[in-house]
Amino acid sequence: MDSSMDSNNSFHSPVENASPEARAAWQFEKIMHVAGKAAEASGEFRSRLAAAAIDLRDIRTLDDFARIPVLRKKNLLGLQQEKGLDWLLTAAPGNLSRIYQSPGPLYDPEGREQDYWGWTEGFRAAGFRTGDLVQMTFSYHLTPAGLMLEEPLREIGCAVIPAGPGNTPAQAQLMTSLPVTGFVGMTSYLKVIAEHARNAGLDLRKDFNLRVAFVAAERLPESLRSEVEEAFGMRVRQGYGTADVGCIAYECAELGGMHLSSRCHVEICDPHTGQPLPMGETGEVVVTPHTLSYPLVRFATGDLSRMVDTPCTCGRTAPKLAGILGRVDDTAKVKGQFIYPAQVAEVVRTFPQIARHQVVITNDKGSDWLQLFLQLDGPLDHAEFIAAFTGKIKLRPALHVLSGGEALPEDCPPLVDKRTYE
CATH class of the missing domain: 3.40.50.12780 (ANL, N-terminal domain)
Structure with missing residues (x-):
């Protein structure tokens, strides 16, 4: 080497x-500059500060900074869809x-x-x-x-x-x-x-x-x-x-x-x-x-x-x-992509012959493996379903269709992560 x-x-x-x-001093200076810019131009951040009754002038330490409510990733999608991307930006999209x-x-x-x-x-x-x-x-x-x-x-x-x-x-x-x-x-x-x-x-x-x-x-x-x-x-x-x-x-x-x-x-x-x-x-x-x-x-x-x-x-x-x-x-x-159970359910709903489903993730020999188990009430075009799933989730699953007397429990979780790590 x-x-x-x-x-x-x-x-x-x-x-x-x-x-x-x-x-710590460097970080505080930097993040307060970001917060100040956001308070001027980001509708999302202004709304968050107002809801918590926080005035940035009262934020003087990193401990004070932690009073600002967090913005959760799972809420970001809804905010973008409901308010539009502009609401979270401080610059016009073209800039x-x-x-x-x-x-x-x-x-x-x-x-x-x-x-x-x-x-x-x-x-x-x-x-x-x-x-x-x-x-x-x-x-x-x-x-x-x-x-x-x-x-x-x-x-x-x-x-x-x-x-x-x-x-x-x-x-x-x-x-x-x-x-x-x-x-x-x-x-x-x-x-x-x-x-x-x-x-x-x-x-x-x-x-x-x-x-x-x-x-x-x-x-x-x-x-x-x-x-x-x-x-x-x-x-x-x-x-x-x-x-x-x-x-x-x-x-x-x-x-x-x-x-x-x-x-x-x-x-x-x-x-x-x-x-x-x-x-x-x-x-x-x-x-x-x-x-x-x-x-x-x-x-x-x-x-x-x-x-x-x-x-x-x-x-x-x-x-x-x-x-x-x-x-x-x-x-x-999985492989750099987040899998949201709600998105999987959205795909499944377009195929009424699917009675129940469950995503199972394992990591055999260090490689992630995405499996999708389906319980059916009628015939399913596997290729059509895989294409719809991959188009929405951006990952291709290994499809397992239950047969005979097999069934998924009524209360089975929509996603099970069975990966283990040393």
């Missing part, structure tokens, strides 16, 4: 190794850089600020450097992942191959015919590429030049990380973020959790009250990014985690998130 990848001096922001006191669409549909605006999504810091920590040639396997179509993660690479000085997802033979051909040193995508897909290459008679260490990967959109079992790192002789580091707010946390060379990004204020809060919890307790991840065009102040992600403040030998002083430990509500995230 290139020794420059392990340099601890390649910080993107001076806040990365600042004292806790300096970091944005891009607008993406996530399933729902939920719109994800991108402003014109430099490094808007804030991933550059995480890529540097992972080991990406000027001159790397990086293969991007996230989608560039409507959803933000591809472009969201390409721009920080270009800011660092990397070249990017916008490969997008799928077409594994072409992915392997690109990696072996060009000096590709970096990979961005899902670890499970990098494993698929490795298996294809082996079956084609390729040597993963001799025929590939990969040395670093930045992965996201799915949980990363340590067994899968070790398998891929050993196979290619490379480093695999993960980041955590959402299509709403961008980067939240990322791994450094030393592992042991994901450092909080300096481009947002992160709290671990009681899911019921929205109030911050003490260090080490498990709660909901609540984020205030420093972005101004689409100010999501105290945005409750629905993800559960806990914070640890053990010093890290990489030199970064930000606390770490100890992984994503589950979901607050009954939604689930």
Whole structure:
């Protein structure tokens, strides 16, 4: 491995190794600037402040800031549909850089600020450097992942191959015919590429030049990380973020959790009250990014985690998130997409011959598997149903139609997440 990848001096922001006191002061200044802009121009934020009878002039500390009610992810879709996207913006839509669409549909605006999504810091920590040639396997179509993660690479000085997802033979051909040193995508897909290459008679260490990967959109079992790192002789580091707010946390060379990004204020809060919890307790991840065009102040992600403040030998002083430990509500995230039971029910309602249904998610050998069990009252066109489901949910399920005396319980939950992690 290139020794420059392990340099601890390649910080993107001076806040990365600042004292806790300096970091807190920096964060308070930044988030109050965001809150001030939102109070001037965002109908959503003004309404939230008014409902809680809060005057921003009374917010003088981070503890005061936590008095602002959270904005929950599960409510964001309804707000966009009922009030319109403009109600949440501080800039006219035409003055944005891009607008993406996530399933729902939920719109994800991108402003014109430099490094808007804030991933550059995480890529540097992972080991990406000027001159790397990086293969991007996230989608560039409507959803933000591809472009969201390409721009920080270009800011660092990397070249990017916008490969997008799928077409594994072409992915392997690109990696072996060009000096590709970096990979961005899902670890499970990098494993698929490795298996294809082996079956084609390729040597993963001799025929590939990969040395670093930045992965996201799915949980990363340590067994899968070790398998891929050993196979290619490379480093695999993960980041955590959402299509709403961008980067939240990322791994450094030393592992042991994901450092909080300096481009947002992160709290671990009681899911019921929205109030911050003490260090080490498990709660909901609540984020205030420093972005101004689409100010999501105290945005409750629905993800559960806990914070640890053990010093890290990489030199970064930000606390770490100890992984994503589950979901607050009954939604689930599979291959980077959230599955909402209400959306599944919406598809099912268009097929009256379906009496009951249940989504079951497992993760055999590190790969997420989405299964859909159906109990029918009449004949069903499987292809038509799969097309409708995939069009709405953006994921293709393994369909199981119950037969004979099989039946789903009347009170069966619409979604069961059976995934386990080490």
